[in-house]
Every structure is written in structure tokens, then in C-alpha cells.
Amino acid sequence: MHFAFSDEQLALRDAVRDLLAKECPPTAVRAAWTSGTGRCPAAWNALTEMGVLGVLAPEAIGGLALDDVDLVLALEETGRVALPEPIVETAAVAVPLLATLDDERAADLVAGSSAALVHALAPHAVWADTAAVIVVLGEAHGSAEAPADVELAPAESVDGARRLFTVGIGSVPGSPAALTAHEAALAFDRAALGTAAQLVGLADRMITMTVEYASERKQFGVPIGSFQAVKHHLADARLALEFARPLVYRAAWTVAERDPERSLAVSLAKASASDAASLAARVALQCHGAIGYTTEYDLHLFMKRSWALSATWGDPAWHRARIGRGIL
Amino acid sequence: MHFAFSDEQLALRDAVRDLLAKECPPTAVRAAWTSGTGRCPAAWNALTEMGVLGVLAPEAIGGLALDDVDLVLALEETGRVALPEPIVETAAVAVPLLATLDDERAADLVAGSSAALVHALAPHAVWADTAAVIVVLGEAHGSAEAPADVELAPAESVDGARRLFTVGIGSVPGSPAALTAHEAALAFDRAALGTAAQLVGLADRMITMTVEYASERKQFGVPIGSFQAVKHHLADARLALEFARPLVYRAAWTVAERDPERSLAVSLAKASASDAASLAARVALQCHGAIGYTTEYDLHLFMKRSWALSATWGDPAWHRARIGRGIL
């Protein structure tokens, strides 16, 4: 039993963190809200360059041939900055899926094009209009569609950077790269795991910025962070995060190792990370007071991303029900 | 619309409060824990004398011919002192039920004998060994049994004053005073309402004693009640009580008036009062710290009564489900 990351894994995390601090500050997220694509190309290109998109791809197609444990910390970092990019969809799900199917589009993704996903629990494909491939996942099947073969209808998200599309599957019968039930289930778990990792990053970010604000901001002549009520709100948020994070890392290991407890572990991770992020968002807003309620302040960027991600790829109740079926 | 008690009703409450302060202090409740009957005869006799047992009985059998609104405040007072007596069973349920049925035992009850009740949601008859009549309530039927005709097997409660008995109905076919579905339902609602009133009294008592303790007891050189965490715990308990209490009074009115919303109102009352008492118990113990955890201190008398009453005559989840069936 050794439940820790290797030095190489931590180094990759640090590199991704530095990259994102530079390429995806809050101003870049704001820019995505108003840009044509809703994305942050500078960060995406840098991540491509660093090889992050190919972490799960074999070397033959330009990948790093690493596993989900290597990737999970990078995904957490993308959550921390609310990166407006389909990194989970592409690097965590579509790349390994297409690579397994020997679909040549896997190499395109590793080289920097992007993927979008659709599933009953994530019914809107995010950034689908700029995707090179759209993976449609069913309960026990799935397919990887070319954007030209589907109809995209835009939908607006409360998170202005998330460009959503409903996907109408065209009349193409028997689309290429049909998935088995096993592959579809693995892809779903990877999407849920990647989203959980981002939620952990988001929760951490919201707690950190609230601690900073509460240490500075004064009311009644003292920093508001010295009031016991504010302390206890933040302690509760930190508590939820502290116990969600290892579940996410452990879930990554079960995915990497094809462990028989994988789905149970992923559900534990997604439910806990969603709850932790939702609590962090509530606490952050409450402790900030009115300023957190304006869009001039950055908090809302992270809060709205948390709302959206908590509810997709299975909300906490859905994952608890899946666990319940497994244990009761 | 006039949602308040009359001066007469408040005077009855005050009289009952004074009586119980004298006849049922915590020492009397402790005495009941170790006595043969688990009861508090001095208080019972005084309540009989005052006419409380006959509030809902017609004058012809020695009653006061008043209604459930007149009775509810008295029941709240019995909760406040954790009176170890079948006052709800007798005064709120059996007396009006038997009186309606022209069962002559109603007069005995008004004169000071007691009743016990059994129902699927209150499967143990409390103080049944000293009862003059045992009312067995079904979903749509019921009967009033003589103790001699049933078998009583004792069961032990966490609340040492509550003497529980499982009731084995003997071989007597067609027992006397068979109830209609309507009467059985009314009796159930009255039992749930009376229990809710006691829970409100219990919650109030636990909050009051905790406020007193927290104002006196010092830690770190100041009263613990000056810490924001303690304040907020107690504020939350008070909040739950504040919004439960009117629901209990309103439920009493719907019972008295045979209002069509009666069952909905009773479920609102019982669910809210149970939740308020459970929260008050948790908060009281947490704010007291270790002393509240000993049986030398009085808190446990009220806490354990709350646990027992919250779970009988329908716990909050049961009543919420009943409401859900009504509104959804």
C-alpha cells in the first residue's frame, strides 16, 4: 500500500499549474465568456505542446503512454483555474477511447484538436462546434461521430464559457468506431472521474480565495475571518474537500488498474467532489457577502463552473444510487 | 383569521404549568425511573382534580366539554416537564374516543384512571400495566380492550420512566367498542398531535436550560454562551422551534374543527415538532459538553423522552411521506 504520487507525477502537476497560471488567469476565463468559441486557445496550445492531451495515448501516436493516475492531478489543476477547454472530454476520455479502437483520429486529438461528448447524464456537448470528433455514449454502446455528420443546436449555459450544443445524430447508419458496452462504461467513468478532479480543483480555489478575502476584509473593526461563524463555515468546506480528494485519487488508480471496484470508486469520487465543490461555493459566497454576488469579482467564474460540473456526469444523488445498488 | 389563544386558554395553561412545576420537578421524573409504575401519581391526581383529563369529555360524564385547542397548551406543558404519565393517551385520545362511542369507561378515565394505546407506529403500549383500558388502533379499525383480556409483555425503553408493553390480543372475538375507520384515523391524528405538543414543550425546555447553562458556565475566561458557535447552535434550535409551534397550534384547531386539512396539518405538526426537538436535544448536549452526558444532570431526562416521542406516532420521514402523497 503506497497512496501517494511519484515525484514525476508531482512534477507534471507543477508544470501544468505554472502553465495555467500564465495562460489561464481569470482574465482569460472572462475573455472566453465573450469570445466566439468560449475557449482559451493559448492554454490549449500550451497543454498540447506539453503533451498533456496525450498522457493516455500510446507513444506510437505521439502520446506519453502514462495512465489515469498521471493525468488526474493535471485535471485538478484545470479545475483550479476554471479552464474553459474540453480537456476532460479530450485527454481523459476520447484519446484513450479512440486509441483503443485504433481510430486514427486519436492522433489528431493528441496533436491538438478537441473532442466533445454526449451522454444521457451530460446531454449537452460542450464546445462541440470547435470539436474534431463527437463521442456519443450510450448505456452499453456508443459511437464517435464526425461533426459534419451531426446537427448541432446551441444552448446557453449559466457558465458563459461553456458553449453547449444538443447533438442530432444524422441519418448515417452504423457510424464508425462503434463502442462495446465495456468501452462505453469505461468512457463514462473516465468522464465522471475527470469532472470530479476538476471539482476538487474548483473547491480548493474557492476556499483559498475566500480565506484570503476573509483575512483582509474588515467589519466591526476586525477581519471577518476572525469571526467564529466565518471560521466554521470555512472549516466545514475544508473538511469536505479533505475527504473528497483521496477518493478522487483512489478512483484514478482503480481506472488505471482496471480494478473491479472501479465504478464504485468513481461514484464515490464524483459524489464527494460534487458535494465538496457545492459546499465550497455556498461558503465562499456567504463569506464574501455582496462583492461575491457581482460579476466584477472573480468568484462567480468558479462558482458557476462548479454548479454545472456538479450536475453533469451524474449528480451526487445519481452516484449514491449507483453505489447503493452495489452495496445494498 | 385570529390565530391566538383566548385568555381562558392561557389561564388553563398557566394553571397546568404551576401545577406541574410543583408536582413534577425533575426529581419526580427521576423517581418515576426507579418506581414500580414509572409514573408520577401526585401530578396525575392533581391534573385529574383540575379537570385536565376531561377537557375533551362532555359535561355529562364530568368533563369540561372543551376542545383540542383548549387542551394543546396543557399537553405542551406536560412535555416541558417530561411528565411520566399517559396524558396524551388518556386525555387527548381515549377520553374523546370512548365518549363518542358512549363507552362508560370514558367516565372512569375522566375520574383518574388511565388509558394505553397501541398502533403500528406506536407498537408499545406505555404504562399499560396500570391502565384501565387499552385502545388498539388499526389503519381503519380498532377496539378498546380491558387489560384483563390482553397479554402484556414488558419491554425496556431508553427512557426509564416509559414502561413499555407489547400487547397480545387474547382470544376474545369481537371485542367491545369497535371503532370505525373515521374514528381510528381521528384517534391516530390526536395521538400524533398530542405527541407533537409534548415535543414542542421538550424542545423549549432543553433550549431554556441550555441558554441558562451557557450564560453561567465559563471557558477561556468568558461564558461559553458568548462564543459565536454556541450562539448559532442555539439560534438554529430556536429557529426550528419558532416555526414548529404555530404548526402544532394550527393542527389542534383543524382537529377541533374537523377541518378537511386535518391529517395534512397534523403531519406538518408532528414532523416539525419532532425535528425541532431532535435538533434541540443535539444542540443542548453539544453546548453542555460532558456534564450533559451524565445522568446526574437533568438534561438526559428530556433528551431521552424526545428521542422516544420523535420516533413514535410516525417519525418525520413517515409524516413527510404522508404529506407527499397529499400534495404530489
Add this chain to the structure above:
Amino acid sequence: MNLTFSETETAFRAECRSWLEANVPRPALPSGDTAEGFALHREWEQLLFDSRWAVVSWPREYGGRDASLWEWLIFEEEYARAGAPQRVTQNGIFLLAPTIFEFGTREQQDRILPKMASGEEAWCQGWSEPNAGSDLAGIQSRAVRDDAAGGWRLQGQKTWTTRGAFCDRLFGLFRTDPEAERHAGLTYFLVDLRAEGVTVRPVERLDGDDGFAEVFFDDTFVPDADVLGDVGRGWNVAMATTGSERGLTLRAPGRFMAAADRLIELARRVAGDGGADPLLRDRVTRAWMDAQAYRWQTFWTVTRLTAGERPGAESSLVKLFWSELDVRLHETALALLGPHAELVDTEFAAWMKGYEFSLSGPIYAGTNEIQRNVVAERVLGLPRK
């Protein structure tokens, strides 16, 4: 105890309901917290006023109906049930007007109240400042005496003024005695936002609307006629209205009962009659129960107010309850919508907007942390320090 409405009250409800059915705009107006929406809401307010529905509890001479508290509650129930527009005049009607009725001169009452009620003059509140949020006594904006002109000159900044970008006038406290500290030396002013030296900067709210504004005063003149109550007694004057903001008046139960009913409708639509997931059913039921609890607690309180009692620190309990029930109710709606909750361009989008709005509840008008302190100290009597 009698928990039925009288014949008069029932007739009032019927009149109210039929007028609203005939007049509530369909489809619903756009948000009143945008420039275009505000203008449309002003028209609606004028229509309400013309039909004497704008301020039912006010005296007839100012456009009201001399309605009882019960009738006012009935009006609010019907108004919410009808899904009628938000009240962009509410800050004037509910926060300022009670103070004017209590402290204003007859001249002020005659001049200000009718235009306030008709929406001709829209009022915003100027309580908060950058360093005075929940701690109102931290106010730093000041007013300097200008004897020659017969009035005062304002200097400073107010923040979080709801709909400040669209309103005509602002009420708030300014420091008239620079030597005095905290609650002392404050005066209550009524300020024309079109006056010289006023700058209004809209601030975008969580939901994207310009629902807030920052208001800057630079040597802005206010005549003596627009001082409300005595100079230097502003704190005491203001407390009357913060009592209102925190308490009963702004939050009649009708709104939450209507929201709970809409939630039940949503649950039926999402999952069919009685068919919703039992966990969600339970949450919907809780929301409905909360609204009922709020209604009956209100009726309990109103009976006492009707008998002449004044509202006390219990109003903090009321604020805690409605603000937290409102958040839970909207969270339940979002849970029902699942991954569709994030959409803001569908017929269900009002729930996300409502959720965003509900999140302001535990923050504004004294955060819920402050309210819990008030409950603990003033209702329960726990020691302050």
C-alpha cells in the same frame, strides 16, 4: 382562535384574483433589473396604482385601500399566485414609506408618497458603503452644512444599491457630525439622483443583470426639506425601516407558497404525477412544508401585531427562515432539472435565475450570521461578550 378568513376578506381575495387574472402581463415582463425591463415594470406599477392595488395597506388619500394586515397578506398571496411582475417600487414602498409615515412631515408625506406608489419616482436604498456592510454603523459618507443654501452637501459613496442604475431617488444615512462615532451623528437624507455631483455606476449581478449600482456623491446639494427626521438622529430613524427589511413586510408568505406550488408542478412535469424519484419527492415535500410553516408563523405573528404588539428581534428569525427556505427550494428545483439546470435559455431558466437571486437572501439586509447573533442575544438573552 379562528383560522378562517372572514367574508369581507374572502371577497377581497376574489376581487384581487379576478383583477390580476385580467391584467397580469402575458408573457411575463423581462427582468426589471435591466434598463428596458425597468421601464416596462414602471408602466405596470402605474397600472397597479391606478387600480389601487399598488399599496393596498396605505390610506386612501395616498392611493391605498386602508386594507388590514390580513388583506395585505391576501393580496400578496394572490399576487404571487398570479405570477405577477416583481415590484420594482418595493424598496420605496416597503423600506422607506414606513419611515416616512412615522417620521416624515405632512409636507413630505404629501409630496413623496403618491409618486413613490405610482412608480413615477422610483426609490433605491443607500445603506451599504465599501466599509459598512453588515456593520451599518461604519458609514463614512458625510454631509456638510450649507447654511447659505439652506441644506447639506454630500460627499462619499454608497454601494450595492439595488436597481440604483434605474432609480430616480435614493434614501440613506450620511454622517453630519464628523466628531461623533458609530451610531451617533448620522442623518437620514432623501437624495435626488439627477442632482449635480451624483454619479451612478451600474454593477453587474451574478445573474448578469445590472441589479446593483455604486453611487458617488461629490458636493451634492440636498435641501433641508429632504432631511427625514431630526438631524443627528438618522440611526434611530433608519432602524424603523431596517426592522421592516428584516421582518415581515418584504416577505409575505405568498411568494414562497407560490414558489412551492411551482416546484410541485415542475416535479410533476419532470417525472409525472407522483412518479418522481422518492428522494426528490421528499425534498419537494420539505419545500412545501417550509412554505406552510412560514405561512402559519406569519399568521401567528400578524395576529399579535393586529392586537397592537410591535415586531421585535423575532424578525431575525423570520429572515433566517425565509432566506434559507428560498435557497433550499431553488436547489431542489435545480436537482429536479439535473444536467439541464445550467441552461439559461429554456422555459425552465427561471429556476436558475431564481436560485441566483435566492443566494442573495442570506447575505443582504444583515447577513444570516448577524441575524443568528441577534437571535442569540436579543431573543434568547445570551451574553454579548
Add this chain to the structure above:
Amino acid sequence: MNLTFSETETAFRAECRSWLEANVPRPALPSGDTAEGFALHREWEQLLFDSRWAVVSWPREYGGRDASLWEWLIFEEEYARAGAPQRVTQNGIFLLAPTIFEFGTREQQDRILPKMASGEEAWCQGWSEPNAGSDLAGIQSRAVRDDAAGGWRLQGQKTWTTRGAFCDRLFGLFRTDPEAERHAGLTYFLVDLRAEGVTVRPVERLDGDDGFAEVFFDDTFVPDADVLGDVGRGWNVAMATTGSERGLTLRAPGRFMAAADRLIELARRVAGDGGADPLLRDRVTRAWMDAQAYRWQTFWTVTRLTAGERPGAESSLVKLFWSELDVRLHETALALLGPHAELVDTEFAAWMKGYEFSLSGPIYAGTNEIQRNVVAERVLGLPRK
């Protein structure tokens, strides 16, 4: 990262499991917090010790197996899984022993540790006093120097000493410098409860057992050999053990995993496979999830401890989590039992007793309010005042 146990660890688990299966008393012993039960538990402790299971992580010379932290966790999982008796030696083993290993002389270690581990000498803690609960620095009991006799004379009172009525010895802090205040001038003493001048008064706990005692000292002599660490440095010495009490050592996840499994069993018994009310199913699932979260967070922490890190203020997070999960878990069991939950003479009675016990979790070893302060100030870095 490798989340599997090694072959050695798996073998250790198997050995442990088979020994427990053969030796755990059936039916379960009566509560160890009563006089009769305590005596039976002492016998069980002796058996554990004789088979080297009492203190697996200790050195072999003191009766242990030099087991790794992982093996200790495995032992605790198996111990809880087997439903083996409560550990009446736990206050000695988990609270005092770490301090003796760190601060005790070789003579003290040799003399005290083996008898502690075998249960021959049962230890209770003497932290709290009437005016020193969560605020330990408020200690008023004092020790006066007796040079002639070569030791100290104790005066004062300790409260809430768990199982104090049945134990042989007590460890705790006494004020040796009457001039010093708060944390200064305290000394850590090891006291024979059979010594002259000691009075032990049992105090009945919520569940009816004499689980507590008050201990009075009146001129009680303690020789210098029973001072632990330096005179006047008692606070620093004690902090090592309160760290243990609040943190990892007392609360291995095995206990909560076993409790969650028993809860699942209860749900099945009450309602049949998968048939329980969906709301209760959800609560049972949450309890199981909490236990899992606790397990993996522990493994995460233990990996760091194994690499040489020392536990920090995060132990407060751990205490918050397990104490609150324990209450929720038992509340869920009581909800499953419904109106039968109050019965204390049925096969299900352990759940009510467990609930009562769980309620002490958020109170003892520093209330959860104190723990949240610690998290806020020392983990998050929020300002103290």
C-alpha cells in the same frame, strides 16, 4: 501509487483474522464500563497480550510485534470486523504510551509499559477539571514539593475520567508552579489511584453505565519516579498525547467500516434485500460512503506518516469527520428501527447504546467547536482574533 496490500500484510491479516475467529468471546462481553464487565474485559486484554495482539505496533520487548502502521490498520480492521470487545486499556495504550515512549525514562518504560499492555495496570486519563474542559490550560489542581519524601503532594479534582471507577492508575497534569499561568508551570504526573488521599466517585453516563469518575486528591503523595518528562514542562509533554487522542491513533477506520457493514445488515434485516425505503437506503449508502472516505483519507495520511512526516493540525479534520460520521451512522440505524429504536432490551439495543456513545464524540477530546477553530486557524491560516 499502489493501493494493494503486500503479501506480508495479507498474511498478517489472515493470521489476525483466524486468531480472532477462534478467540473472540461469544456471546459478546457485557459493557466494560461496569464493574463486572471491566473485570471480564481485563481477562480478554490478558489473552490478547499473551498472544501478542494487545499492542501490535509496539516493540517486541514490551509485548508487541514491531508491526508497521499498515499492519496496525489491518489489525484494527480485523478487530472491528470480528466484533471483538472494546479495549478498556485504550486510554493507556493510545494516549499515555506514546508519551512514555517519547518522554519516559528507560526505567519508566520498562516498569510501566508491559503491565499497561496486559491490562494488569489499567490507566485512566485525568485531563479535565471542573473549570478546565476544552480549555485544558485552566487546570487548578496542584502539586506541592515534598523534598523530604522525594516527591510531590497532590491536591485537587479531576473530572470525566473515563472508567476511572475501575482503573488502577491515572495520568494527568497538575500545577507545580502556583505563580505561573495557563500553559506554564504544569507537570505531568503518573498517579496510583490506590494511594492515600485519593477518592474516586463514579459518575453515571448517558447510557446508564458508570463510564466516568470524579477523582479527588487530598495530600496524595507521588514519588519523583512518577513524574513524566521535566517538571514545569507538562503542557508540552501532554500535547504529544492529545495529538494522539484527536488524531489518527484512536480512530482507525476499521471501526467505522465494520459499523457501516452492520448498518447494511440491519437495513437488509429490517426491509429485505434492496427493499428498504429509498430515503433510508440513501442514508445507509451515505454512511458507507463516509466510512470509505475515512478509510482512504487515513491511507493517504498514513503513507505520508510512513515517509516520516509528523501529524499536524489536520488531525482536527480527522476528529471532526469521524465524530460526525459516527453520529450520522447511528442516527440512520435508529431511523431504520423507527419506534423500536428506544428499546434497550432487544437484539438491536446495541444501536441505541452506540448512538449514546457516538454523542460523546463531538464533545470529548476538544469539542468540535474547538476543532473547527483549529482547522480555521492552523490549517487554513485565518486570523486568531
